[in-house]
Amino acid sequence: MEKFEKLTGIAAPMPLVNIDTDMIIPKGFLKTIKRTGLGIHAFDEMRYDREGNENPDFVLNKPQYRETQILIAGDNFGCGSSREHAPWALADFGIKAIVSTSFADIFYSNCFKNGMLPIVLPQDQVDILMKDAEKGSNARMTVDLENQTITTSEGEAFEFEIDPFKKHCLLEGLDDIGLTLEKAAAIDSYETQLAQSRPWV
Amino acid sequence: MSAPKTLYDKIWDAHVVSEDEDGTCLLYIDRHLVHEVTSPQAFEGLRLAGRKVRAPEKTIAVPDHNVPTTLDRAKGIENEESRIQVDALDKNAKDFGVNYYPVSDVRQGIVHIVGPEQGWTLPGMTVVCGDSHTATHGAFGALAHGIGTSEVEHVLATQTLIQKKSKNMKVEITGKLRPGVTAKDITLSVIGATGTAGGTGHVIEYCGEAIRDLSMEGRMTVCNMAIEGGARAGLIAPDETTFEYIKGRPHAPKGAQWEAALNWWKTLYTDEGAHFDKVVTIKGEDIEPVVTWGTSPEDVLPISGAVPAPADFTGGKVEAAKRSLDYMGLEPGTKLTDIKIDVVFIGSCTNGRIEDLRAAAEVVKGRKLADGVRAMVVPGSGLVRAQAEEEGLDKIFLDAGFEWRMAGCSMCLAMNPDQLAPGERCASTSNRNFEGRQGYKGRTHLMSPAMAAAAAVTGHLTDVRELMELEDA
Ligand code: SF4
Numbered sequence: 001m002e003k004f005e006k007l008t009g010i011a012a013p014m015p016l017v018n019i020d021t022d023m024i025i026p027k028g029f030l031k032t033i034k035r036t037g038l039g040i041h042a043f044d045e046m047r048y049d050r051e052g053n054e055n056p057d058f059v060l061n062k063p064q065y066r067e068t069q070i071l072i073a074g075d076n077f078g079c080g081s082s083r084e085h086a087p088w089a090l091a092d093f094g095i096k097a098i099v100s101t102s103f104a105d106i107f108y109s110n111c112f113k114n115g116m117l118p119i120v121l122p123q124d125q126v127d128i129l130m131k132d133a134e135k136g137s138n139a140r141m142t143v144d145l146e147n148q149t150i151t152t153s154e155g156e157a158f159e160f161e162i163d164p165f166k167k168h169c170l171l172e173g174l175d176d177i178g179l180t181l182e183k184a185a186a187i188d189s190y191e192t193q194l195a196q197s198r199p200w201v
Numbered sequence: 202m203s204a205p206k207t208l209y210d211k212i213w214d215a216h217v218v219s220e221d222e223d224g225t226c227l228l229y230i231d232r233h234l235v236h237e238v239t240s241p242q243a244f245e246g247l248r249l250a251g252r253k254v255r256a257p258e259k260t261i262a263v264p265d266h267n268v269p270t271t272l273d274r275a276k277g278i279e280n281e282e283s284r285i286q287v288d289a290l291d292k293n294a295k296d297f298g299v300n301y302y303p304v305s306d307v308r309q310g311i312v313h314i315v316g317p318e319q320g321w322t323l324p325g326m327t328v329v330c331g332d333s334h335t336a337t338h339g340a341f342g343a344l345a346h347g348i349g350t351s352e353v354e355h356v357l358a359t360q361t362l363i364q365k366k367s368k369n370m371k372v373e374i375t376g377k378l379r380p381g382v383t384a385k386d387i388t389l390s391v392i393g394a395t396g397t398a399g400g401t402g403h404v405i406e407y408c409g410e411a412i413r414d415l416s417m418e419g420r421m422t423v424c425n426m427a428i429e430g431g432a433r434a435g436l437i438a439p440d441e442t443t444f445e446y447i448k449g450r451p452h453a454p455k456g457a458q459w460e461a462a463l464n465w466w467k468t469l470y471t472d473e474g475a476h477f478d479k480v481v482t483i484k485g486e487d488i489e490p491v492v493t494w495g496t497s498p499e500d501v502l503p504i505s506g507a508v509p510a511p512a513d514f515t516g517g518k519v520e521a522a523k524r525s526l527d528y529m530g531l532e533p534g535t536k537l538t539d540i541k542i543d544v545v546f547i548g549s550c551t552n553g554r555i556e557d558l559r560a561a562a563e564v565v566k567g568r569k570l571a572d573g574v575r576a577m578v579v580p581g582s583g584l585v586r587a588q589a590e591e592e593g594l595d596k597i598f599l600d601a602g603f604e605w606r607m608a609g610c611s612m613c614l615a616m617n618p619d620q621l622a623p624g625e626r627c628a629s630t631s632n633r634n635f636e637g638r639q640g641y642k643g644r645t646h647l648m649s650p651a652m653a654a655a656a657a658v659t660g661h662l663t664d665v666r667e668l669m670e671l672e673d674a
Contacts (some may be wrong), residue, residue, distance in 0.1 A: 033241030034245060113351050181359060198465065200454035
């Protein structure tokens with residue numbers, strides 16, 4: 001997995017509350033064999049009309065937000081089903097961090113499995129970030145994971161909380177598999193012992 | 202002396218590779234089953250990271266969800282996305298060198314039927330699959346549960362899973378079942394009693410005389426639906442019935458290894474006095490043939506009952522019942538036996554094994570499908586199909602007007618061409634009656650194979666015991 005250390009990029013405002021996984025990636029796209037390539041379907045029903053034309057009013061379709069890397073979103077982002085296709089779609093679009101007052105549990109942990117940083121902040125701070133994001137491509141925000149801060153284009157910084165273990169994994173670019181592979185010696189010795197105790201396995 | 206352990210405790214302890222201070226464990230996985238829907242991204246992940254499958258010899262892949270079950274399926278899959286998913290599995294199985302049963306192989310079938318049939322599933326193992334009905338394998342006294350796609354990749358790469366231990370729950374079915382009552386009635390009745398969240402956070406051990414008396418097929422039916430009861434896994438302690446079933450299967454241990462395995466398997470039971478966090482006891486004599494009336498597997502009633510009214514429930518279930526009745530097109534107070542059906546589906550990983558087909562055939566024998574009813578029998582694997590043909594069951598079904606299909610998940614879920622049309626009502630031996638599960642706006646009533654067969658020949662939900670009495674008379 002790619003390391004996440006520090007990121008300066010365009011933030012898009014999505015003030016809608018309860019953005020669910022069906023909105024992030026509709027059911028119809030689950031019959032895919034890839035976890036990449038879902039980016040063009042991210043927010044499909046909001047982003048395109050039924051003929052597949054872009055809806056010019058949708059924020060990510062606006063010229064100044066096409067390179068968005070940070071989403072500033074309304075409360076309870078990522079609720080709904082457990083589909084890992086949701087973080088896959090966002091990551092594939094290019095989103096690296098999402099800020100909200102709260103996230104749905106499964107979505108929150110799925111983000112980390114895909115190198116994305118979900119940031120929880122109080123409402124008043126999210127409001128300030130939302131305003132800043134409305135300025136478009138001239139307003140770049142900076143997310144600093146090491147120091148646990150997010151800074152507006154005006155230089156106003158807010159601190160956020162994160163589980164130390166999850167932070168470590170993101171900073172080092174470790175996925176669960178990478179971590180488990182660090183314990184390869186333990187797995188090796190388990191298998192050696194297994195060959196003795198239950199050779200039929 | 203060490204503290205008494207449950208069967209779950211014993212299997213868990215035998216598979217811990219390492220344990221962190223907070224109780225998070227790395228658990229060794231003995232068998233990894235793979236199907237085409239939840240695995241492509243996991244294999245792709247391995248490719249991108251340049252990783253291999255750590256233990257391809259312990260990994261078994263078979264396409265089942267998307268495959269057509271028509272006799273001419275050698276022609277290929279029409280739906281492009283389905284075909285791509287199956288082709289991807291073909292390629293991944295080959296590239297990564299895992300055990301594979303392609304559509305053209307007579308051993309192909311539903312992954313949860315193929316695993317036990319080939320002797321891959323053995324007592325005391327950990328078995329996982331990117332599929333919630335992995336619980337089925339618990340019938341062998343194996344710790345078996347479903348996992349997500351990231352976890353599929355994790356197991357492929359490391360042969361382990363990061364896990365925290367669940368709680369222990371005991372479900373005891375005492376005494377004997379009455380005639381006409383089957384394993385499906387047990388498992389549905391348990392869910393009816395405990396609810397779909399009754400087992401959440403727990404691993405269930407099913408025990409008691411009625412469970413002991415079941416065949417392996419019946420035990421698999423019971424464990425299969427542990428997930429509908431909220432539990433990730435269900436377990437049944439292995440015994441002579443289990444050993445008898447396994448002996449001689451292609452991948453079962455042989456010779457001295459068989460003896461060694463048997464010795465260990467015989468230690469796999471819950472010790473006297475071991476602790477359970479939750480206990481449910483049901484009298485076998487009290488269980489009747491049941492059907493579901495709504496859109497949740499907990500909406501279970503004895504066939505002698507009537508459709509309930511929303512007012513019969515409390516809390517959030519009132520709204521849910523309203524919505525269910527509306528979706529199912531049912532009026533409160535209607536006798537269940539007055540509900541007419543359009544379609545009958547006999548198959549799935551719950552009830553697509555040889556005994557299930559025998560039970561259905563026994564009811565169908567000498568009878569005809571009721572007017573206007575469409576019915577299909579879909580064996581759970583190519584070998585089940587071959588066995589049934591050897592016994593002449595296919596003739597019984599065909600003579601009665603049933604379709605006799607090739608193996609696959611088929612109408613258990615609507616991912617292949619076997620689907621209900623909007624509004625169609627189905628007597629089904631599968632495991633989920635969710636909205637749209639068997640086709641857009643399709644209506645599902647879950648029941649045992651014998652009960653589904655009875656509905657097929659009468660055209661409405663029917664107490665199979667009435668047909669059995671007719672036979673006796
Ligand atoms: S038969 Fe149904 S429940 Fe079983 S694996 Fe197939 S789709 Fe899932």
